[in-house]
Amino acid sequence: MPDAGQGAGHTAGTAMAAVDAHGVVVAWGREAERLSGLSATDVIGRCAGRLLADPEVILRAPAFTDRSRRGDGWSGTAGLRRADGSLLDVYLRVCPLTERDGGVRWLVTATEMTTVPSWPMNGAGVQALLTGAPIGIAVRDTDLRCTWVNDALALQDGIPREKRLGRRLTEVLPGPEAESVEAVMRLVLKSGEPLVDHEYRTWMSTNPQQEHSFSTSFFRLDDADGRTLGVCAMSVDVTDRQRARERLAVLSEASTRIGTTLEVMRTGQELADLAVARIADFVAVDLAESVALGEDSLARLGSTNGYVPAFRRAGVASIHAGNPESLWSRGDVVSVPAPSPFTEVLASGESHLEPVVNASRGTWLDRDQGRSDRMRTHAMHSLMIVPIHARGAVLGVAVFFRMGDSVPFEADDLRLAEELVARAALSLDSARRYVREHAAALALQRNLLPGRLDGGVAVEVASHYVPADTQSGVGGDWFDVIPLSGARVALVVGDVVGHGINAAATMGRLRASVHTLANMDLCPDELLAHLDDTISRLDAEDSGTPGRVGAEAGTTCLYAVYDPATRRCTMARAGHPPPVVISPQGRVWVPDLPAGLPLGVGPASFEAVDLELPEGCVIAFYSDGLVETRDQDIDAGIRRLGTVLARPDRPLDELCTAAFDTLPTRALEDDATLLLARTRSLMPSQIATWDLPHDPVVVAHARALATAQLTGWGLEALTATTELIVSELVTNAVRHGAGSITLRLIRHEVLVCEVTDASDSVPRLRHARPTDEGGRGLFLVAQLSSRRGTRHSSTGKTVWAEQEINMPGPLRTLEA
Structure with a gap:
């Protein structure tokens, strides 16, 4: 509870003294000693009037001549006699202190005129100042009963002076806060040490819905003999400061x-x-x-x-x-x-x-x-x-x-x-x-990586990918399964330097390049050579573009092509970890595959290796983030991976999960990728091959062979279109090719027609004019097939075309 009273609180430089009802000095403060040069021993017991040059100035005041005006006190200027006989002009403030027995004492404060404002300090002015002062002052006796209070305290808490005088704080405002304040005052009375800025909160009776905070300072009042007279409390409302x-x-x-x-x-x-x-x-x-x-x-x-x-x-x-x-x-x-x-x-x-x-x-x-x-x-x-x-x-x-x-x-x-x-x-x-941004990054990753892997009749596939940048969920590893002609499939895994969205964007460009090169039916070593050239060019372009840093250089890649007709897998790598092969019996081995340089780092050559694999083998393609950690080198990681995968009879998804379960629980230091492929093979009854002489008369014979084979496969609905395709491809081989001709039909999810000769010339699709007698052969093949193309080998070229087996309805009519 704010315990302040009526009158101005003193500050440093204000001398304080107490005078009894007979005008005799009963208390003399240390500041009073400094101001007058007189010690408490010299002054206490003497008449207070002798200390003033003109005591009548005070004695004539209404506060001393009229008992009804005693509570007003007096203030004004007077001359103070110093110990050396000189006079010092001071500003005096005299306030009454009511004793428990009804007697009166007077609290006298004195301030040097040099510290007092120059405006008139008459009684009315001081009274107006004290009425509006924000500091409340209260004086209490040794029993903590209020003997004097100023108006400011009443303004703070709304408790009138007459209700407070003669009562303890807990009698006026009962509650734990009042008890706490009284405990502090008892401590000050006992120790004599002032306590400054004691803060507490309370609810005022005048405004019970608003909590107020107060800061109160306490100091003890002693007489000349050291006898404790009471305690003075000065209180300020600090609610705004507290808020x-x-x-x-x-x-x-x-x-x-x-x-x-x-x-x-x-x-x-x-x-x-x-x-x-x-x-x-x-x-x-x-x-x-x-x-x-x-x-x-x-x-x-x-x-x-x-x-x-x-x-x-x-x-x-x-x-x-x-x-x-x-x-x-x-x-x-x-x-x-x-x-x-x-x-x-x-x-x-x-x-x-x-x-x-x-x-x-x-x-x-x-x-x-x-x-x-x-x-x-x-x-x-x-x-x-x-x-x-x-x-x-x-x-x-x-x-x-x-x-x-x-x-x-x-x-x-x-x-x-x-x-x-x-x-x-x-x-x-x-x-x-x-x-x-995270959603955009994930959308980028989803669009860059294959949504659904399909190995066709060549392989069964499964994959698992965990980026090191778990915040964005994207990285620079990529993998792919690309269908090729002749029921073959390309398997690729790569690793871009770094991780995060920039690496993912780079990965997207490389994946698109690999798709384009794969559609050209290049051998793995040739494809990596072309990809190396592409990366070098892109890196040079990026280095000349402000704000872009070429990230392709240093990329590693492993590219493999598996043919289910021959069960042969041809692969080459550019600085990438080698694949791990697990036989159907669970034997684990790593092919001796030349490492090659990473892509884009300089002139490099790549060497392909051809492997014959039994049906049911599992081939593991992975990135180094899966097998290399800070505490384990890559060779140990590859052995760990092989041990986990040495159960090829388990579902591939389970093997992927088991491989990642062996990784450390801490965050990955690099993106980790695993692509598993279980090999399949075509049955001999799905393939028909004929060697034909290089003679124009063989075209009709080739059509007859194809028609008979389609009848045996129950694909009579495709006879007409297949005859046209075979006729055009064999005719082109006779006219523009060289050496012996091989015709091969493959029946799997689609019907494949292949014609191979020893020439390396590339047949081109032409759009013949109405007056041209030829040039429509490949155009007809393109119209009749779902896919067509040409691939080269060391012995020549193969021109191929695919047709959908389950094509409903009548055959597509040719446009004139």
Whole structure:
């Protein structure tokens, strides 16, 4: 409780003394000794008037001549006789101290005129000053009963002087705070040591809904003999200062408790959790649904032509368990009534403060029955709505309620809420941007990596990929399974230097290049040579572009082609770890495959190795992130991988999972990729091969052979188109090729027709003019087939065409 009284509190340089009812000095302070040069021994017991040049100045005052005016005291200037006989002009203030027995003593304060303002210090002026002083002063005896008090204290707590005089603080304002203050005063009385800036809080009887904070200083009053006379208390209302401290404390706490993650919904809940009990009794954080999903927000949200954007509850908290005041749970879509303070805040971007909620008929609450019922049930009487905006975009609103006996919101509360929401808004916007960028990165990764692996009739495949950059979920490793002609399949795995979204973008460019080169049906060593040239060119282009760093150089790659017709696998690598092969019996071996240089680092040559594999072998293609760690070299990692995969009878997905389960539990240092392929083979009955002489008359014979084979396979529906394709391809081989001719038909998921000769010339598709007699052969083949192309080998070339076996309906008609 503020224990101050009536009169001005003294500061450093103010001398204090006490005089009894007969004018005899009974107490003499240390500052009085300094000011007069007289010690307490010299003064105590003497008449106070002898210390003044003209004592009549005081004795003529109404306070001493009229008992009814005694409480007014006296103030003015007087000459003080010093020990050396000189006179010192001082400003005196004389105030009455009422004894318990009704007697009177006088408290005298003196200040040098050099420290006193130059304006007139008459009694009326001083009285006006003391009445408006913000410092309350009270003097208490050794029993802690009030003997003197000034008006300022009454202004602070609304307790009149007559109610306080003669009573202890606990008798006037009972409670634990008063008991605490009295304990402090007893300590000061006992020790004699002043206590400065003792802070405490209390509720005033004049304003029971508003808590006040006070800072009070105490010092003991002694007489010349050292006898304790009482204690003086000086009190200041520091409620505003305390509120400022609390605001700073809340904002400081917000910096550590809000935005701990980059999740939009969690950040909204952190804001609600922090604000409850510190600002409000119930808090809800509602974000525009686009923001919660990480999408772009509008520059200003609001009601347009009756439309209000959808909102989602990101955070909710209450002083009551279970948030019974909320109509919606976290994650629910929130209804925003229009028109209402919510839409006004969203449209204007300005906060809404409603100290006492108006729920009368015709208001927005009267039209929102659900909210109205909840507010009435839980006595929600005061409302603040603060927009959440950052970087020019309104993200949503934060809603604050006070309930029950809580005091209504004030302007200071709104300012604190706005500061808190402003800090949270930056975290929310960062989280929104992260969600958007993360979604974009994942979309990039999904589009760059194959969505579904299909090894056709050649291999059964499975894969697993874990990026080192778990934040963005993207990396620079890539793998692919590319169908080739003749039922063959290409298997590729690569590793771009670095990881993250830049490496992923680089990986996308390389994957596209590999697809293009694979469609040319190049041998693995030739393909890597072309890819090396491509990377060198791209790297040179990037190095000349400001803001771009070429990341392709140093890329490693392993490329393999498996033919189920011959069970042969041809592979080459460019600085990439070698594959691991597991036989059907579980024997693990690593092919002796020349390493080659990484791509783009300089002139390099690549060497292919041809392997014959039994059906049912498992080939493991992987990146170094799977087998190389800080504590284990790559050879040990390869042995560990082979041990895990030495059970080829298990499903490939299970083998992938088992391989990654052997990795350390700590975060990966590099992207890790595993591609498993189990080999298959074509049955001899699925392949038909004929060697034909290099003679024009062989064309008809080739058609007859193909027709008979289709009949044997039950593919009579494809006879007409196949005859045309065979006729055109064999005719081209006779006219433009060299050496013997081989015709091969392969029946698997599609029907493949291949014609091989010893020439390395490339047949070209032409668009013949109406007057041309030839040049339409390959055009007809392209129209009749689903895919067509040419591949080269060391012995010549093969021209091939594929047809869908299950092609429904009549054959496509040829365009004239």
